[in-house]
Amino acid sequence: MEPTRLIAELKQIVGVTGVVTDPDALMTYDADGCVMDTHAPHVVVLPTSTEQVSAIVRLAAQHDVPVVPRGAGTGLSGGATPMHGGIIIGTSRMSQILELDLPNGRVLVQPGVINWELTQYLTLSGYHFAPDPSSQKACTIGGNIANNSGGPHCLKYGVTTNHVLGVEMVLADGSVIWTGDGTPDCAGYDLTGVINGSEGTFGIVTATWLRLTRLPEAIRVVLALYPTIAGATSTVSQVIARGLLPAALEIMDRLAIKAVNTMYRLGMPDEAGALLIVEVDGVTDGLDELLNDIVAICWSNGALDVRPARTPAEQVRVWSARKNAFGAMGRLAPTYHLVDTVVPRTRLPKMMEEVAQIAQELNLPVANVFHAGDGNLHPIILFDRRDPDQNERALQAVNRMMLISIEQGGVISGEHGIGVEKQEFMPYLFNQDDLAAMAALHQGFDPEGRFNPGKIFPKTQNARDLAEQRHSMAFADRDVA
Amino acid sequence: MEPTRLIAELKQIVGVTGVVTDPDALMTYDADGCVMDTHAPHVVVLPTSTEQVSAIVRLAAQHDVPVVPRGAGTGLSGGATPMHGGIIIGTSRMSQILELDLPNGRVLVQPGVINWELTQYLTLSGYHFAPDPSSQKACTIGGNIANNSGGPHCLKYGVTTNHVLGVEMVLADGSVIWTGDGTPDCAGYDLTGVINGSEGTFGIVTATWLRLTRLPEAIRVVLALYPTIAGATSTVSQVIARGLLPAALEIMDRLAIKAVNTMYRLGMPDEAGALLIVEVDGVTDGLDELLNDIVAICWSNGALDVRPARTPAEQVRVWSARKNAFGAMGRLAPTYHLVDTVVPRTRLPKMMEEVAQIAQELNLPVANVFHAGDGNLHPIILFDRRDPDQNERALQAVNRMMLISIEQGGVISGEHGIGVEKQEFMPYLFNQDDLAAMAALHQGFDPEGRFNPGKIFPKTQNARDLAEQRHSMAFADRDVA
Numbered sequence: 001m002e003p004t005r006l007i008a009e010l011k012q013i014v015g016v017t018g019v020v021t022d023p024d025a026l027m028t029y030d031a032d033g034c035v036m037d038t039h040a041p042h043v044v045v046l047p048t049s050t051e052q053v054s055a056i057v058r059l060a061a062q063h064d065v066p067v068v069p070r071g072a073g074t075g076l077s078g079g080a081t082p083m084h085g086g087i088i089i090g091t092s093r094m095s096q097i098l099e100l101d102l103p104n105g106r107v108l109v110q111p112g113v114i115n116w117e118l119t120q121y122l123t124l125s126g127y128h129f130a131p132d133p134s135s136q137k138a139c140t141i142g143g144n145i146a147n148n149s150g151g152p153h154c155l156k157y158g159v160t161t162n163h164v165l166g167v168e169m170v171l172a173d174g175s176v177i178w179t180g181d182g183t184p185d186c187a188g189y190d191l192t193g194v195i196n197g198s199e200g201t202f203g204i205v206t207a208t209w210l211r212l213t214r215l216p217e218a219i220r221v222v223l224a225l226y227p228t229i230a231g232a233t234s235t236v237s238q239v240i241a242r243g244l245l246p247a248a249l250e251i252m253d254r255l256a257i258k259a260v261n262t263m264y265r266l267g268m269p270d271e272a273g274a275l276l277i278v279e280v281d282g283v284t285d286g287l288d289e290l291l292n293d294i295v296a297i298c299w300s301n302g303a304l305d306v307r308p309a310r311t312p313a314e315q316v317r318v319w320s321a322r323k324n325a326f327g328a329m330g331r332l333a334p335t336y337h338l339v340d341t342v343v344p345r346t347r348l349p350k351m352m353e354e355v356a357q358i359a360q361e362l363n364l365p366v367a368n369v370f371h372a373g374d375g376n377l378h379p380i381i382l383f384d385r386r387d388p389d390q391n392e393r394a395l396q397a398v399n400r401m402m403l404i405s406i407e408q409g410g411v412i413s414g415e416h417g418i419g420v421e422k423q424e425f426m427p428y429l430f431n432q433d434d435l436a437a438m439a440a441l442h443q444g445f446d447p448e449g450r451f452n453p454g455k456i457f458p459k460t461q462n463a464r465d466l467a468e469q470r471h472s473m474a475f476a477d478r479d480v481a
Numbered sequence: 482m483e484p485t486r487l488i489a490e491l492k493q494i495v496g497v498t499g500v501v502t503d504p505d506a507l508m509t510y511d512a513d514g515c516v517m518d519t520h521a522p523h524v525v526v527l528p529t530s531t532e533q534v535s536a537i538v539r540l541a542a543q544h545d546v547p548v549v550p551r552g553a554g555t556g557l558s559g560g561a562t563p564m565h566g567g568i569i570i571g572t573s574r575m576s577q578i579l580e581l582d583l584p585n586g587r588v589l590v591q592p593g594v595i596n597w598e599l600t601q602y603l604t605l606s607g608y609h610f611a612p613d614p615s616s617q618k619a620c621t622i623g624g625n626i627a628n629n630s631g632g633p634h635c636l637k638y639g640v641t642t643n644h645v646l647g648v649e650m651v652l653a654d655g656s657v658i659w660t661g662d663g664t665p666d667c668a669g670y671d672l673t674g675v676i677n678g679s680e681g682t683f684g685i686v687t688a689t690w691l692r693l694t695r696l697p698e699a700i701r702v703v704l705a706l707y708p709t710i711a712g713a714t715s716t717v718s719q720v721i722a723r724g725l726l727p728a729a730l731e732i733m734d735r736l737a738i739k740a741v742n743t744m745y746r747l748g749m750p751d752e753a754g755a756l757l758i759v760e761v762d763g764v765t766d767g768l769d770e771l772l773n774d775i776v777a778i779c780w781s782n783g784a785l786d787v788r789p790a791r792t793p794a795e796q797v798r799v800w801s802a803r804k805n806a807f808g809a810m811g812r813l814a815p816t817y818h819l820v821d822t823v824v825p826r827t828r829l830p831k832m833m834e835e836v837a838q839i840a841q842e843l844n845l846p847v848a849n850v851f852h853a854g855d856g857n858l859h860p861i862i863l864f865d866r867r868d869p870d871q872n873e874r875a876l877q878a879v880n881r882m883m884l885i886s887i888e889q890g891g892v893i894s895g896e897h898g899i900g901v902e903k904q905e906f907m908p909y910l911f912n913q914d915d916l917a918a919m920a921a922l923h924q925g926f927d928p929e930g931r932f933n934p935g936k937i938f939p940k941t942q943n944a945r946d947l948a949e950q951r952h953s954m955a956f957a958d959r960d961v962a
Contacts, residue, residue: 161671374666
């Protein structure tokens with residue numbers, strides 16, 4: 001790399017104001033929401049068009065420097081951290097809604113469009129973009145695709161991959177592909193699907209056709225408080241056994257309730273050990289009867305208090321406890337680490353016991369907020385990262401929670417991605433053949449490791465080595481024959 | 482290949498009765514439901530376990546012969562036809578349901594389990610496997626995964642990929658991978674997703690965790706008859722505009738109605754030019770009101786007759802017209818070719834005009850049965866393949882329908898796959914860079930083209946050439962810089 005020449009050439013592509021080189025400014029790009037490991041990029045570029053992105057990537061190939069795509073930087077697994085420096089392509093200036101096609105329920109957008117802004121834009125049309133991660137007011141569609149983001153409502157509506165009809169992507173050689181033309185079905189291999197959740201390691205998405213979802217005619221929400229988590233989880237089991245598919249099923253534990261209660265004065269009783277939110281939606285007819293059924297199930301499972309919310313205003317209030325939970329954690333400790341794992345739903349009670357046990361043994365407070373409907377846990381480990389001992393114990397807690405999730409038949413990420421946070425846990429979940437298959441897939445897209453290197457695979461086993469190892473195993477086998 | 486030695490070794494793996502070598506018997510494996518191009522395999526093997534499949538694939542590598550996976554052979558695009566001979570691995574003896582985990586809504590099965598038998602097995606549990614292709618009484622789960630099969634109810638419930646939680650797959654080197662452990666979320670790249678719809682070209686699925694779907698509490702169906710297709714399609718538009726998401730929205734045209742009416746004496750009036758089936762499901766409360774709403778929409782769009790079906794018996798009768806449509810085509814002509822394309826829903830009326838125009842110009846009767854809710858057309862071209870002239874005109878009709886679908890912003894396959902039937906149309910839908918990206922993905926899984934060679938990519942451009950071409954383009958680009 002010749003930095004001066006590279007920067008001059010980048011300025012030719014995107015203009016002077018589209019290139020960030022000031023060292024202080026670059027520091028703000030040294031990590032995303034996961035600050036375990038920070039690395040500043042050599043330069044940040046802010047293109048406005050697919051053509052500019054393609055030119056930047058060709059330039060990166062000529063100079064042999066890594067390219068790291070970045071949306072809003074709200075990721076929680078280090079996906080946007082430039083582990084080996086290089087060029088960050090920020091999508092903040094690619095935030096146009098290019099075409100709205102309501103009769104076919106779809107919209108064509110650039111990757112820098114903010115999730116919440118898209119939904120706001122669509123409000124009057126009666127449609128929305130269904131994935132609603134907690135960061136939705138800041139995170140971008142490109143980041144949602146990179147991480148295959150979920151959110152409370154993905155229980156009923158599915159995660160990002162279920163709402164992406166096709167993407168335009170710039171590959172490592174600067175070529176531009178379209179993986180579909182915006183019809184619901186694809187022909188040939190499902191490139192769209194495999195790009196979802198690829199964490200910026202295959203290329204950079206420069207436009208996408210998204211599926212729009214009709215806003216439901218009506219919504220009903222119930223908030224129920226219980227003395228213990230057990231009452232909330234047994235309510236969830238009975239709601240599901242009743243054959244209902246709620247739009248959301250969210251649980252918070254005592255510590256999480258305390259945090260939001262203190263911060264927002266929500267008037268929760270002190271004896272509340274668990275909070276459950278059940279949301280159902282659909283046509284108006286019959287929805288109130290459904291609400292009454294759910295209220296009855298809550299009471300029969302020992303609820304202390306049950307608060308049905310019929311109007312939008314009541315519903316906003318009920319949801320505020322959940323939506324502000326992560327923000328309120330700052331009241332409890334200087335730092336928190338948000339864990340993201342998934343277990344089969346029936347293993348949730350066992351997992352909660354294990355998490356409590358880990359918290360006790362390592363002497364760290366752990367709050368819990370989770371998507372109970374699909375077994376997606378979010379233990380929140382509270383600590384002070386300035387204290388090396390607490391820092392070390394927090395890391396230990398994360399490690400143990402990951403391994404126990406795997407032991408319980410689960411996986412190490414529900415919606416936050418692997419990035420750098422969890423790359424060392426991959427070999428516990430996948431054997432060498434599984435990882436080699438993933439690596440071979442990666443090599444198909446990006447054989448030189450141009451895009452976002454140093455992610456997903458364990459540090460000691462990069463994609464190329466893993467893929468080559470598989471290839472040589474295959475040949476060894478042939479020779480033996 | 483040394484045929485005698487290969488066959489002896491195969492018998493060692495699966496036993497004598499698991500190896501088919503009789504030439505007459507092999508002829509029945511020379512195609513699937515698409516008989517455009519037939520090729521007999523050298524040998525058919527019927528393993529019972531993953532270990533046996535792995536051993537067969539290793540043997541195939543040693544002898545350097547192709548391996549073609551085959552389920553029930555009901556495919557419609559030639560996916561199971563062994564274009565270059567070799568070994569067919571039939572999954573008919575891998576038909577065990579290995580583990581039922583109802584509390585977590587999932588089941589672990591071998592690939593040879595028949596779609597309908599799985600659903601029958603689950604009836605009393607209150608769950609089902611949602612994808613319901615027309616061939617569901619014969620087709621296998623493995624074939625559903627290979628083709629990412631749909632069906633009338635995929636409008637609401639999604640296609641096969643939405644119901645597969647993870648697969649065990651034997652790769653070209655005989656290694657066995659698991660792409661997930663049966664939890665709803667995956668970690669790392671979405672191998673499960675990209676294997677769905679890969680048409681047996683990546684490896685062979687030997688087991689899979691499937692997502693189970695609760696049977697709805699109640700179902701209501703409406704059958705409406707119209708003088709013309711326009712009345713049916715405008716009803717569909719209004720139902721969707723009303724914000725409803727029916728479980729199914731199916732249309733049949735005059736010729737299709739005539740076929741089932743004659744064969745099953747359903748008593749449809751002669752003046753019926755279109756038949757529409759709308760199915761809604763969910764909780765019982767409010768469902769009858771919804772049914773009344775839909776009935777009113779049907780009448781207001783000029784229906785000749787509207788028949789609501791509230792009881793299961795009535796519903797079976799209503800559905801019988803649709804479910805027997807393809808079977809009844811034999812009454813109209815000695816041969817039919819079932820076309821499968823998708824266009825954005827709003828282009829359906831235009832497409833119907835184009836299809837009628839093609840039928841008229843080529844002087845061939847064409848019946849239409851289609852999944853109106855998601856724009857998936859199924860024109861049925863009726864001809865006599867023994868007549869070379871009719872045969873030629875039928876091929877022309879297929880070609881024109883494909884190209885017009887692409888022109889209308891659609892794709893060339895909704896649910897039947899590319900196989901050999903549509904491989905030459907891929908370059909009309911995808912440019913060279915798009916195809917090269919697919920080819921590179923393929924090379925990641927199966928670099929030597931062991932599995933099901935001669936499919937998906939155009940005959941003159943196999944995956945390896947396409948992938949290499951991309952690679953050399955990238956380097957050429959580098960040199961210029």
